[in-house]
Amino acid sequence: MAIRFNALLADEGIDPATVRLLRHQTGKVRGRTPYSLWRDDLEGFERYQSTQDSAPRERAKFVGPYWASFVSPSPGATLxxxxxxxxxxxxxxxxxIDPFTGDHVGGQKGMVTPYDQYNCRRLEALSTYIGRLFIHWGDSASANRAWVQRAEKQDKVIVELTRVFQEETFPGFTKLVRPLSEIETMPVTWQEVLRASRGVYLLACPRTREHYVGSAYGEDGFLGRWRSYVATGHGGNIGLRGRDPSDYLVSILEVAGSSATIEDIIALEAIWKVKLHSRDIGLNHN
Structure with missing residues (x-):
């Protein structure tokens, strides 16, 4: 029998009808997520959460003495x-200033602000589950869009409870596929693995379905090379410089051995360009 979140509320003597479920999941800030804000700056996350839209229809969603807050560390996950x-x-x-977006949410002096201020106090109740408990938020697109829900109408199933808070496990070089915008929000352990590794990678544009083969052989390995794309949009590549910026999906084609020279890695890159025809139907111009 599935264990549900409302059972935990009941154990604390809290009526689910008084609880609003908030799943902070916006992707409107490139390179950051509410999850990474919570992970890296709890105070900033709580300030971000404490300001909400004041439109009557939106304000009504937050009426209730308790908020159960969740973030999405990976697509589909609810922590x-x-x-x-x-x-x-x-x-x-x-x-x-919104600590997540960096935008003004207070408007200018003398103007009507479109945001309400809430006093949010983190409670001791359920605190042992923070960073450890995952629920199933829903499968439909409408469920994912409804980031504020009423607990008594949405009794969420608990899908996992870990012993301690833990980052998502590195998937391995062959399974790693991520948008460039997520590079900075990857777990530190992932970043260190990528920093220490060199080789050949693939950039794929989800908008035009074109691809680009590149190589990473600098001091900071894959991580350093990918960061250059995040910073400039093109990383200095001729084929990417003259097109509209894109949030490329990045993956690793081959990891070079520790004894490989720069010339060895460039030779591997050339082989992959031939295999994937990236000069003919891709974005490689050399």
């Missing part, structure tokens, strides 16, 4: 990050 007591205190103070 519990705390139960909060939440009280609306009024309009956001003019000049307030």
């Amino acid at each position: 519990f990050v705390g139960l909060y007591g939440a009280t609306r205190t009024g309009a956001v103070t003019p000049g307030t």
Whole structure:
């Protein structure tokens, strides 16, 4: 029999009808997610959560004394990050900056702000589950869009409870496929593996379905090379410089041995260009 989240609330003497479920999952900031904000800056995450849209229809979604907060560490995953007591205190103070987007959410002095300010207090109740408990949020597109839900109407199934908070396991070089925008939000352990490894990689444009074969042989390995694309949009490559920027999907074609020279890695790159016809039907111009 499945264990459900509302059973945990009941054990704490909390009526699910008083709880709103919040799944922070927006992708509107390139290179950052609410999960990475929570992981790296808890205070910033709580400030981000405490300002919400003041439109009447939106405001009604947050009416309730408790918020159960969740983030999405990977597509489809829903991780519990705390139960909060939440009280609306009024309009956001003019000049307030959203710690996630870096934008003004307080408007300008003398202007009506489109955001409400909430006093969010993280509670001791369910605190032992923070960073350890995963629920099933839903399979449909509408369920994923509904990031605020009522607990009594959506009794979520608990799908995993880990012993301690742990980052997603590195999938291995052959299975790694990620958008470039997620490079900086990858777990530190992933970044260190990629920093220490060199070889040949593939960039694939999800918009045009074109691809580019490249090689990483610098001091910071794959990580350093991919960061150059994030910074410039083209990494200095001729074939990418003259086209609209894209959030390329990056993957690894071959990892070079520790004794491989720069010339060896460039030779591997040339072989993969031939295999994938990236000069003929791809974005390689050399």
